[in-house]
Amino acid sequence: MKSINGKKSHTVRAAAALSLVVAALPSQASAQQPAAPPQAPAPLPAPAPQETGAAAGVEPLSRRVAELEQQQRGLIERLEAERKAAAEERASAEKQQAEAAKDKGSGVKVTAAPGKGFTVKTADDKFSSTIRARVQLRETITHTAEDDTNEINVKTVRLTTSGHVLSPDLKYTVQLAFGGNDFEKDSPSPVFDAFVEYTGIRDLNVRVGQFFVPFDRARTTREFTLQLVDRQIAVREFTLDRDVGLMLSSPDLFGLGGKLSYNLFVGGGEGRNRFGGQKHGPLAVARLAVRPFGAFDDDQEGDLSREAKPRLAVGVAGAYNHQTNRQNSTYGTTLAHGAADYLHGAADLVFKYAGFSLSAEAVVRHAERDSFEGEVDGAPVREWTRSGYGYFVQSGFLLTERVEVAARWDQIFAERGTDPKLVDLVDTQGKQVGGGLNYYVNGYALKIQGDYFYIFGKDTAEARHVGRLQLDATF
Secondary structure (H helix, E strand, C coil), X not given: CHHHHHHHHHHHHHHHHHHHHHHHCCCHHHHCCCCCCCCCCCCCCCCXXXXXXXXXXXXXXXXXXXXXXXXXXXXXXXXXXXXXXXXXHHHHHHHHHHHHHHHHHHCEEEEEECCCEEEEEECCCCEEEEEEEEEEEEEEEEEECCCEEEEEEEEEEEEEEEEEECEEEEEEEEEEECCHHHCXXXXXXXXXXXXXXXXXXXXXXXXXXXXXXXXXXXXXCCHHHCCCCCCCHHHHHHCCCEEEEEEEEECCHHHCCCCEEEEEEEECCCCCCCCCCCCCCCEEEEEEEECCCCXXXXXXXXXXXXXXXXXXEEEEEEEEEEEECECCCCCCCECCCCCEEEEEEEEEEEEEECCEEEEEEEEEEEECCCEEEEEECCEEEEEECCCEEEEEEEEEEECCCCEEEEEEEEXXXXXCCCCHHHHHHHHHHCEEEEEEEEEECECECEEEEEEEEEEECCCHHHCEEEEEEEEEEEC
């Protein structure tokens, strides 16, 4: 009888345990929501003595209770693992967001490409700086009726840094020149360009500093994009070169797709790198350009992009330089005994289509006075201004994506009564005709150029033949 009662007690306890286990199992809805780990089941209370069925069913019920307890433990372990994984995932996401925010505020990106230099740029695009270097190596052979000469040199060396500060619209450029011919006699400074500009307003870009005066197109064309080894004699003689001042401009006036642009400039009128107080100036320049077929890159001579549609740009400009003491208005010999007013005018044209390019320009410069008289060490001297005009026509054609041919006619004239040296230059070298061949290794950034020019004037006996070979490389 004692054995039977013991089995009954065990069966009752098993039934009570089963009831508590089933009650402790979470519902399907609650299992889907992350929750705190379930508490371990409380100890089973001692059941009241109850009557049970046949003893044969006790062992299968015990096994079922054990299975349910095992399932409960597995469920608890799974819920705990899921909770832990979710917490780790949230922590990882928060860490990534924090790192992304940190990178956005202070991270930098460095890029480099052949011909484009090295660029450092912050992740928030509030600062960038690009550094490029450029060299020209030139061989020049000159033949005249009396003599032959050969000259090989490093024509120019340039170092340029440019970029933006605080905003992509607030830009800066600094260009230093170290070639032997880059320095003026009375100014040892290597600074060519040094300016800051704001381009955030489409119709009113603002630039201040030292840079090319926005006068004639052929002078402001980037030097490394020239089709022939050197610039035109008309441009070298009658341009306004660089000056220090303020420029207002728009490359797309009224938002017409680049069909209309303008430049207004006010500067010192004494040229680049001038030091010391001056009574002279200012220089005022106005330029207007029309592109009837829309915007294109008319700041380079060739058509390496092979324009799919005809492109045309026509520009006109006028300038007035008040009381300048430079012989060529903004550059050249400094006059010691006087200053003159200069008037300037220019008209230019650029046309490109399918690898063909054509450019032409006419420029004029007139000084109000031809000369000044004075004394040096008690001896009378006369200083001259230079007045004259000139023009050129130039064309080129891209034979392949790397090979281009080009040709040019160039001529200058001197006004009566102006500097005798200018008159002599016109008489001996005032007419120039020639052509060249270019091989573009890496576009304008790395090219080999060769050209030949016949240079003459009124007396062909003083004519000269000039051949040049040049490597122009931007890194």
